[in-house]
Amino acid sequence: MTTDGFRRGAPPRVGLVSLGCAKNLLDSEVMAGVLARGGFEMTTEPESADALIVNTCGFIGPAKEEGVNTILDLARLKRSGRCRRLVVAGCLAQRHAAELADAIPEIDAVVGLDEVERVAEILEGSLGGAARRTPPLTADQSVTWLYDHTSPRIRSTPPHTAYIKVAEGCDYPCTFCVIPQIRGRFRSRTPDSVLAEAEDLASDGARELILVAQDTTAYGADLGIRHGLATLLRQLAGVTGVEWVRFLYAYPTTLDCEILAALAEVPELCRYVDIPLQHASRRVLSAMRRPGNRASNERLVARIREAVPGVAVRSTFIVGFPGEEEQDFEELAGFVEETQFDAMGAFLYSNEDSAASFVPEERISEAEKESRRARLMEIQQAISLRRHRALVGRDVRVLVDGAPEESDLLLAGRTEGQAPDVDARVLLVDADRPPEELVGRFVTARITEAHPEDLVGRVVG
Numbered sequence: 151m152t153t154d155g156f157r158r159g160a161p162p163r164v165g166l167v168s169l170g171c172a173k174n175l176l177d178s179e180v181m182a183g184v185l186a187r188g189g190f191e192m193t194t195e196p197e198s199a200d201a202l203i204v205n206t207c208g209f210i211g212p213a214k215e216e217g218v219n220t221i222l223d224l225a226r227l228k229r230s231g232r233c234r235r236l237v238v239a240g241c242l243a244q245r246h247a248a249e250l251a252d253a254i255p256e257i258d259a260v261v262g263l264d265e266v267e268r269v270a271e272i273l274e275g276s277l278g279g280a281a282r283r284t285p286p287l288t289a290d291q292s293v294t295w296l297y298d299h300t301s302p303r304i305r306s307t308p309p310h311t312a313y314i315k316v317a318e319g320c321d322y323p324c325t326f327c328v329i330p331q332i333r334g335r336f337r338s339r340t341p342d343s344v345l346a347e348a349e350d351l352a353s354d355g356a357r358e359l360i361l362v363a364q365d366t367t368a369y370g371a372d373l374g375i376r377h378g379l380a381t382l383l384r385q386l387a388g389v390t391g392v393e394w395v396r397f398l399y400a401y402p403t404t405l406d407c408e409i410l411a412a413l414a415e416v417p418e419l420c421r422y423v424d425i426p427l428q429h430a431s432r433r434v435l436s437a438m439r440r441p442g443n444r445a446s447n448e449r450l451v452a453r454i455r456e457a458v459p460g461v462a463v464r465s466t467f468i469v470g471f472p473g474e475e476e477q478d479f480e481e482l483a484g485f486v487e488e489t490q491f492d493a494m495g496a497f498l499y500s501n502e503d504s505a506a507s508f509v510p511e512e513r514i515s516e517a518e519k520e521s522r523r524a525r526l527m528e529i530q531q532a533i534s535l536r537r538h539r540a541l542v543g544r545d546v547r548v549l550v551d552g553a554p555e556e557s558d559l560l561l562a563g564r565t566e567g568q569a570p571d572v573d574a575r576v577l578l579v580d581a582d583r584p585p586e587e588l589v590g591r592f593v594t595a596r597i598t599e600a601h602p603e604d605l606v607g608r609v610v611g
Contacts, residue, residue: 163191164273165199165233167224168306169217170207172362172398172571174240175306176297176315178205181239181261181269183302188270192304196227201235201273203261206242208332210500217242218250225256237261237273241332244293263333264295293319293334299346305354308551310590311570312356316344316382317363322401323439324428325507326468326499329364338363338370341382345389352391357590358549359386360569361397367404380408387418393592394549394566396420402427402450403441410457420566421461423454428468430485431478438471438507444485451489462492462567469526470499470519472509479522486529492537493573494530496523531602534574538600545610548576548595550588561585563595580608 164185168178181203182192193199202224206217221238228236238250239261247260259272296318297303305312319334320327348359361382363369370378379397386395395418400409405425413419429435432443442450451463467482486494498519501512548563551570554577561578568574576595581588594611 161189161191162200163193163198164201164203165193165196167196167202167204167220169205169220170209170213170240172313172360173315173318173364174205174207176303176313176362177240177263177266179303179305180266180297180301181205182304182306184267184270185273186304187302188274190270190273196224196233197231199233201237202228202233203237203239203269203273206238206240208241208243208245209327209329210497210502212500214242214246221250221254221257225254228256235259235273237269239266239269245328245332263293266295266297267301293332294337296337296339298339298343299350307570308590309355310549311358311360311551312351312354313360313362314344314347314351315339315363316361316366316369316379320364322365323506325437325439326471326502326505328502328505331504333364336365336368336372338368338373338375338378340373341370341375341378341385344382345385348386348389348392352389355590357392357592358394358396359389359392361386361395363399365399365401365404366397367400367406367409371404377406377408380406380412383409383412383419384416387416393418394420396422396566396569398424398569400425402447405450405454407457410454413461414458421458422464422567422569423458423461424464424569425450425454426466428466429471429474429478430467430482431474434471434474434478434482437473438468444481447485448489451491464493464495464569464573465491466495466497467526468497468499469522470512470514472499472501472507472512472514474499474514483526483529486526487533490533490537491530492567493534494527495572496526496530498523535600535602538574538597538602538605541597541605542600543597545594545596546576546607548578548593548607550578550591550593551575552589553585561588563593574604576605576607578607578609582609 168175204220207213235258236256237259238257243260244263251257261269317338319336320330321336367379427447428440430444546565550561550563554562562575593609595607596610597605597607599606
């Protein structure tokens with residue numbers, strides 16, 4: 151390994167900053183594994199790093215802004231500290247490689263999405279003084295890479311929880327989304343590869359597996375596998391050591407009866423459905439090139455709840471889409487009030503210049519978008535509070551994650567109806583066992599308080 155200009159006799163230290171979603175986090179974990187296998191030393195302290203890598207998200211405007219700001223922060227650290235190389239990877243790098251390199255001269259290399267497993271090679275070349283400013287893929291080429299069970303990986307999640315990316319890319323034509331342009335066509339991993347990874351993760355202490363993809367419920371369709379996700383879920387539930395399996399990002403037309411039947415019948419499968427519906431107005435959904443309308447979405451959620459008793463249903467919506475009138479928003483708000491989701495997120499429309507929905511001049515101001523988002527979330531907060539209050543006095547099964555960021559005097563955990571980072575938590579108080587005996591374990595908690603964001607409980611078993 152070339153280390154000219156770095157600490158002689160010691161491997162270069164690399165700090166990796168991961169932005170964006172869980173799918174991006176998995177790419178970061180693979181990059182960390184590749185670097186460690188290549189002889190680099192990983193550090194969580196950017197100030198002590200010889201090289202810094204930022205894995206960016208490029209989905210919407212705020213994510214791009216966060217990515218650019220992070221790169222600029224690391225560029226300043228490079229100028230003032232020991233860091234000698236700055237590498238940019240991920241969706242933003244794939245989408246805007248040349249622009250980033252031109253605007254931020256501190257960037258020494260750009261890693262394309264098809265080059266994740268070449269990151270050590272690229273960084274080593276950069277360390278040797280050969281700056282590499284653009285990835286080999288051009289804008290009209292399609293990304294094809296997808297990690298598998300043989301890819302090295304260093305997990306950054308708690309030991310008891312692990313993500314598995316079962317597919318990559320997307321074939322849907324949603325007008326607001328640029329993911330197909332960035333990540334390429336939909337492609338699934340083989341069931342054998344997913345199961346092999348699950349077994350490795352379970353042997354390494356993972357008790358909860360979370361399946362992710364851009365279109366998780368379409369898993370296996372490109373491989374000619376009928377009911378691919380339902381079959382895979384049942385197989386994963388049988389992996390020794392695994393007690394919870396959940397999946398994120400269902401699509402309305404590919405969430406079939408077989409998947410719901412599996413959730414209802416297999417105890418290890420979390421009764422949890424995350425289904426981004428995006429809107430309720432037929433007119434807006436049509437402009438988004440999304441299926442359905444308010445009535446069909448109401449029937450869909452009712453079908454999910456009927457098929458899987460006790461299921462938690464989460465959804466997300468976009469407000470401020472071009473052409474969204476006040477009556478469209480009111481229909482969406484009425485749908486949220488009527489449907490009573492267990493959890494919900496709302497996002498402002500991001501006017502991406504390469505998206506089919508792009509308009510040269512938006513009629514809906516950012517202030518109006520934010521007002522609509524706030525009104526929608528106010529409705530959901532009241533719903534969440536009512537749902538949480540109904541749990542007071544009940545005993546629930548909780549997977550203990552550890553101390554929350556806001557206090558090391560508490561422990562935070564989740565029920566099967568709560569996914570990490572996006573949903574409410576159960577804050578545990580008055581535990582009669584040391585925290586180290588509870589973290590990563592399943593406990594019985596009695597709910598004592600209810601709040602819109604979180605529940606409070608005490609361990610009773």
